[in-house]
Amino acid sequence: xxxxxxxxxxxxxxxxxxxxxxxxxxxxxxxxxxxxxxxxxxxxxxxxxxxxxxxxxxxxxxxxxxxxxxxxxxxxxxxxxxxxxxxxxxxxxxxxxxxxxxxxxxxxxxxxxxxxxxxxxxxxxxxxxxxxxxxxxxxxxxxxxxxxxxxxxxxxxxxxxxxxxxxxxxxxxxxxxxxxxxxxxxxxxxxxxxxxxxxxxxxxxxxxxxxxxxxxxxxxxxxxxxxxxxxxxxxxxxxxxxxxxxxxxxxxxxxxxxxxxxxxxxxxxxxxxxxxxxxxxxxxxxxxxxxxxxxxxxxxxxxxxxxxxxxxxxxxxxxxxxxxxxxxxxxxxxxxxxxxxxxxxxxxxxxxxxxxxxxxxxxxxxxxxxxxxxxxxxxxxxxxxxxxxxxxxxxxxxxxxxxxxxxxxxxxxxxxxxxxxxxxxxxxxxxxxxxxxxxxxxxxxxxxxxxxxxxxxxxxxxxxxxxxxxxxxxxxxxxxxxxxxxxxxxxxxxxxxxxxxxxxxxxxxxxxxxxxxxxxxxxxxxxxxxxxxxxxxxxxxxxxxxxxxxxxxxxxxxxxxxxxxxxxxxxxxxxxxxxxxxxxxxxxxxxxxxxxxxxxxxxxxxxxxxxxxxxxxxxxxxxxxxxxxxxxxxxxxxxxxxxxxxxxxxxxxxxxxxxxxxxxxxxxxxxxxxxxxxxxxxxxxxxxxxxxxxxxxxxxxxxxxxxxxxxxxxxxxxxxxxxxxxxxxxxxxxxxxxxxxxxxxxxxxxxxxxxxxxxxxxxxxxxxxxxxxxxxx
Numbered sequence: 001x002x003x004x005x006x007x008x009x010x011x012x013x014x015x016x017x018x019x020x021x022x023x024x025x026x027x028x029x030x031x032x033x034x035x036x037x038x039x040x041x042x043x044x045x046x047x048x049x050x051x052x053x054x055x056x057x058x059x060x061x062x063x064x065x066x067x068x069x070x071x072x073x074x075x076x077x078x079x080x081x082x083x084x085x086x087x088x089x090x091x092x093x094x095x096x097x098x099x100x101x102x103x104x105x106x107x108x109x110x111x112x113x114x115x116x117x118x119x120x121x122x123x124x125x126x127x128x129x130x131x132x133x134x135x136x137x138x139x140x141x142x143x144x145x146x147x148x149x150x151x152x153x154x155x156x157x158x159x160x161x162x163x164x165x166x167x168x169x170x171x172x173x174x175x176x177x178x179x180x181x182x183x184x185x186x187x188x189x190x191x192x193x194x195x196x197x198x199x200x201x202x203x204x205x206x207x208x209x210x211x212x213x214x215x216x217x218x219x220x221x222x223x224x225x226x227x228x229x230x231x232x233x234x235x236x237x238x239x240x241x242x243x244x245x246x247x248x249x250x251x252x253x254x255x256x257x258x259x260x261x262x263x264x265x266x267x268x269x270x271x272x273x274x275x276x277x278x279x280x281x282x283x284x285x286x287x288x289x290x291x292x293x294x295x296x297x298x299x300x301x302x303x304x305x306x307x308x309x310x311x312x313x314x315x316x317x318x319x320x321x322x323x324x325x326x327x328x329x330x331x332x333x334x335x336x337x338x339x340x341x342x343x344x345x346x347x348x349x350x351x352x353x354x355x356x357x358x359x360x361x362x363x364x365x366x367x368x369x370x371x372x373x374x375x376x377x378x379x380x381x382x383x384x385x386x387x388x389x390x391x392x393x394x395x396x397x398x399x400x401x402x403x404x405x406x407x408x409x410x411x412x413x414x415x416x417x418x419x420x421x422x423x424x425x426x427x428x429x430x431x432x433x434x435x436x437x438x439x440x441x442x443x444x445x446x447x448x449x450x451x452x453x454x455x456x457x458x459x460x461x462x463x464x465x466x467x468x469x470x471x472x473x474x475x476x477x478x479x480x481x482x483x484x485x486x487x488x489x490x491x492x493x494x495x496x497x498x499x500x501x502x503x504x505x506x507x508x509x510x511x512x513x514x515x516x517x518x519x520x521x522x523x524x525x526x527x528x529x530x531x532x533x534x535x536x537x538x539x540x541x542x543x544x545x546x547x548x549x550x551x552x553x554x555x556x557x558x559x560x561x562x563x564x565x566x567x568x569x570x571x572x573x574x575x576x577x578x579x580x581x582x583x584x585x586x587x588x589x590x591x592x593x594x595x596x597x598x599x600x601x602x603x604x605x606x607x608x609x610x611x612x613x614x615x616x617x618x619x620x621x622x623x624x625x626x627x628x629x630x631x632x633x634x635x636x637x638x639x640x641x642x643x644x645x646x647x648x649x650x651x652x653x654x655x656x657x658x659x660x661x662x663x664x665x666x667x668x669x670x671x672x673x674x675x676x677x678x679x680x681x682x683x684x685x686x687x688x689x690x691x692x693x694x695x696x697x698x699x700x701x702x703x704x705x706x707x708x709x710x711x712x713x714x715x716x717x718x719x720x721x722x723x724x725x726x727x728x729x730x731x732x733x734x735x736x737x738x739x740x741x742x743x744x745x746x747x748x749x750x751x752x753x754x755x756x757x758x759x760x761x762x763x764x765x766x767x768x769x770x771x772x773x774x775x776x777x
């Protein structure tokens with residue numbers, strides 16, 4: 001299509017200019033998504049300072065703080081003292097939190113910190129929430145201590161300045177074990193049942209901007225308030241729309257289910273350290289802490305002074321950044337915009353047909369065949385991941401979240417671009433450039449319509465690029481001036497380059513290379529949108545001389561064979577660069593398991609290929625020595641282990657058995673933090689009661705895979721134990737294996753600590769001393 005407009009000698013220059021413009025657009029998008037410059041401790045008292053917030057992290061976030069542990073108690077005492085010193089009313093809510101998933105009932109004795117500051121003339125309550133517990137594998141500086149420290153610095157920066165609305169700071173417990181603290185707050189605390197505006201803060205990495213990645217339903221008013229108040233608003237409604245379709249949750253989930261309206265923030269870059277010992281002060285990006293805190297302070301001031309009922313709306317908003325500006329519009333415009341994009345594409349097809357640049361049959365074939373490079377791109381990306389795991393099995397335990405993934409990410413992008421280019425060159429001579437270019441717009445246009453129906457907040461990321469690219473094509477055809485046409489096509493492609501490259505980057509940060517097919521699909525869609533610009537370095541079909549490549553037109557200066565070599569070169573570079581060391585360690589899973597009845601002890605690892613250090617302990621895939629119901633499938637590595645003397649041992653007493661109802665008294669011993677019950681039969685309901693806390697009941701559906709089908713966990717089990725009532729399906733006699741769990745392996749005789757290039761894996765049953773006893777009820 002563009003070949004009809006621009007003479008051959010000027011195409012190379014036009015192509016270079018187009019490439020530079022689009023590269024600058026992608027760079028601009030990346031720069032506007034960067035973190036903030038951290039402010040020093042000497043910053044004005046009314047501003048948020050990452051340096052001042054860091055001093056709190058140095059006091060309470062230097063060790064793991066799992067629910068029920070001594071480190072969590074030390075952190076809680078420090079946080080309560082700081083909040084009281086700031087003049088807030090502080091209480092510690094003690095309750096049993098509960099959650100259920102397939103075949104599993106999770107309980108935990110939580111201690112939420114609830115601090116309040118009364119407003120002068122409240123129209124409602126603003127709740128700032130973050131969790132102070134961490135995963136057991138690391139100190140959780142980013143997840144989620146950074147947000148907790150930001151809350152303390154926000155309170156300091158507010159000073160005595162009046163707030164119209166009530167302010168509540170919720171520092172929840174037990175988030176890592178199933179949002180237990182937030183669930184207990186929403187269920188039992190008066191402030192949790194009263195509702196209000198919620199601002200929740202999280203992290204899934206140790207770097208990157210603080211992104212608004214989730215909103216409650218009908219949150220257009222809050223999004224507008226965020227756009228106007230935040231100093232550098234980041235995120236887009238694609239994340240919120242897609243996150244609603246995923247099973248993931250944070251404290252935001254039970255709180256909004258209880259009636260809160262809210263916004264959820266997180267930074268997600270360098271996620272290879274997520275839930276590991278690498279989530280530390282040394283790896284925290286101070287700019288991410290600054291962005292978290294500056295946004296938190298600005299929103300606290302704005303919402304603290306707002307008429308909160310006036311922010312309620314009956315619709316959602318689409319929001320995204322373009323050229324550094326956060327654009328928002330109501331969801332009522334989603335369908336018109338998606339329809340307009342389709343209409344402009346249709347108009348482009350009509351004009352191109354009248355100019356005899358395409359025919360309807362060729363356009364249909366081009367549009368339908370456009371699915372091929374999309375599917376191929378996704379398959380190639382998933383194939384790349386399988387290749388990397390086969391070459392380096394340690395990657396499998398990292399879930400695709402690698403330390404130095406840039407070369408591999410570039411390979412995913414290159415594969416997608418080459419897949420689209422190969423499809424284009426193979427069909428270009430037969431179908432014509434115009435049919436392929438217009439047909440290439442069909443798939444992103446269709447996705448814009450599909451998202452309008454099922455995920456409205458994500459429709460813009462396809463509809464807006466399609467609209468501008470199609471408008472650029474129309475201008476190029478109608479103006480009739482070669483260079484003006486090239487400029488129109490280039491400028492029309494700028495929103496596509498900015499929005500879709502940003503989406504691919506976020507998908508790779510959030511999902512990793514294990515799901516690289518999603519990012520590859522986005523990249524291939526971008527390549528389809530840029531097809532008109534592919535004509536710039538090409539000669540018109542049938543007019544060139546020299547060597548031909550397949551059925552496509554000759555390509556001046558292009559050597560496809562050498563181009564394809566880019567991918568293996570990038571893979572080799574990635575493997576050479578992404579090696580494990582003390583700063584970027586690998587992961588390994590190891591647990592100690594002893595059957596208190598038989599006094600048989602074993603080391604257990606779920607690593608596909610254990611590293612040399614782990615092979616000191618595990619030697620074979622033989623699970624016969626493990627206690628009944630412990631083994632998860634047949635892929636575990638095991639090895640003999642020394643017996644421990646007087647370990648924390650689980651105790652289970654049957655209080656009542658009435659048909660399918662079993663009432664138990666359970667305890668885990670003084671040194672153990674948690675207890676797990678694995679049950680030979682599926683469970684449908686579980687109730688937990690501890691002294692001084694209200695009983696909690698959850699209903700359970702389904703069965704656990706690769707283990708005994710029913711499971712109950714109680715994290716932070718008090719020394720006095722708990723009373724557990726189960727409803728168990730079928731069978732007169734039921735075997736139950738009780739597992740007392742103690743963090744760390746140092747107490748095992750002969751244990752040799754890990755080398756610095758290894759950290760514990762993120763499995764919940766790793767880095768534990770598990771003492772079991774099996775009962776027949």
